[in-house]
Amino acid sequence: MAEAEGTSEERLLAAAQQGDETAFESLVERYRRELHAHCYRMLGSIQDAEDAVQESLVAAWRGLAGFQGRSSLRTWLLRITTNVCLRLSARRPRRMLSFEHGPPRSDVHDLGEPVTGPVWLEPWPDDLTADQESDPAAAYLRRESVELAFVAALQHLPGTQRAVLILREVLGFTAVEVAEILGTTPASVNSALQRARATVRERTPRRTQQAELAALGPDGRRALVEAFATAWERADVPALLDLLAEDARFTMPPLPAWFDGRRDVGRFLAERVFATPWRLVPMTVNGQPGFACYQGDGERFRLGAVNVLNLRDGRIRWIAGFIDPEVVARFPVPTEILPPDR
Known part of the structure; x- marks a missing residue:
């Protein structure tokens, strides 16, 4: 089965690199959910995640002719989406929870005026990351990685630390692979990971x-x-x-x-x-x-x-x-x- 899937992907990739848009859509469709969830963790917003995925796939289509297979297609797509998310997060305010916006109220008749704009952490519809997951341990980790408290804690990290933590601990890349994705060194990745872990540990409950x-x-x-x-x-x-x-x-x-x-x-x-x-x-x-x-x-x-x-x-x-x-x-x-x- 895996060999057949590999052959199918190679065939679609070859057709897409020749300009076949339908083949490209079929090629990336199998990764779309993972990319969407990755962007949600990075940005804390469904809409921002959708925007990031769209921008990433446009960039992937434009750059597909230059893809030479030195990494897997999945890694290449995640490199593009990660860097798109880093650019977007640098231009937009951090998504937050109500606890971080202001103190609690006691007057139940004064709820305040709605605070609009890209301010609030948004919920994630269903647990798409674990859908049809064949590995129960991986499915468990995917569900943990979209929990509200975890995604909220991620938003307190600088963009690069956020990307490092997600790529290493959620998506399972090695320090060397993450360094290649982010254009840095494994030593920098390991340092960023230690700082990110400490921040997230302080902001998440004892138990997931x-x-x-x-x-x-x-x-x-x-x-x-x-x-x-x-x-x-x-x-x-x-x-x-x-x-x-x-x-x-x-x-x-x-x-x-x-x-x-x-x-x-x-x-x-x-x-x-x-x-x-x-x-x-x-x-x-x-x-x-x-x-x-x-x-x-x-x-x-x-x-x-x-x-x-x-x-x-x-x-x-x-x-x-x-x-x-x-x-x-x-x-x-x-x-x-x-x-x-x-």
Whole structure:
């Protein structure tokens, strides 16, 4: 099978280098998801990642005639996308979380005006990086590498350190290969990797979300998701609070307001969120339990938010809500659903 795939890629490459655009599209399609996920980790934004992939593939098409196979096509494409991401990240502000934008609020009726522009870290639709992954260990690592806390921590790194950490620890390149991709030395790569590891370690939880989910087990995860969705749809604040850690947080960019602690989160849910009915559809977001959240208006339920659950020791430590219509619209879910009795 591998030999046949290699022969197919060689055939497509030869045709593409002769100017066959259809062959080029087929050639790069098998790498598109990986490139997209790589750009998302680098930039913290779905839209920025899409822009970077498009720019990279245009550059790859223009430079394909000069590709001589000294590295694999995958490595060559990742070199192009990495350098595109470095250029884009140098021109755009760092994507951040609500905690980094300002202090928590206690007034649930003052949520502030939406903060627009390329400011907020965005969620990643589904766990595309692990889709059809044949190696369970590799799939686990891919899911860890798109978790919200990890991607947020990456945004605190200088661009080169960010690229080094992703290329070495997520994509598995050697120091020599990374040095070739970035046009530097293996010694510089190793130094950057040490500094990047230290920064990310300071900004990420003791256990990854994949470890938290593994500790729950499939039945525990299913029970938590069902309990959360049921309580939310019933506007059952006490039941929701039973699922939360004492220091739970609720965020909702692009609104700047966020709430810290079970008491304030509970007040926000009771006084603001559940003023209208909701229906939740479970899904996976950033490799974590998530929900497409539909808000009712009497006739139907319209997609109004995406919620992502971050866990600690079996309880919900952070409900990461995203309510920007442009961000929510990028998720592969229906924009409307009918009430359950229709």
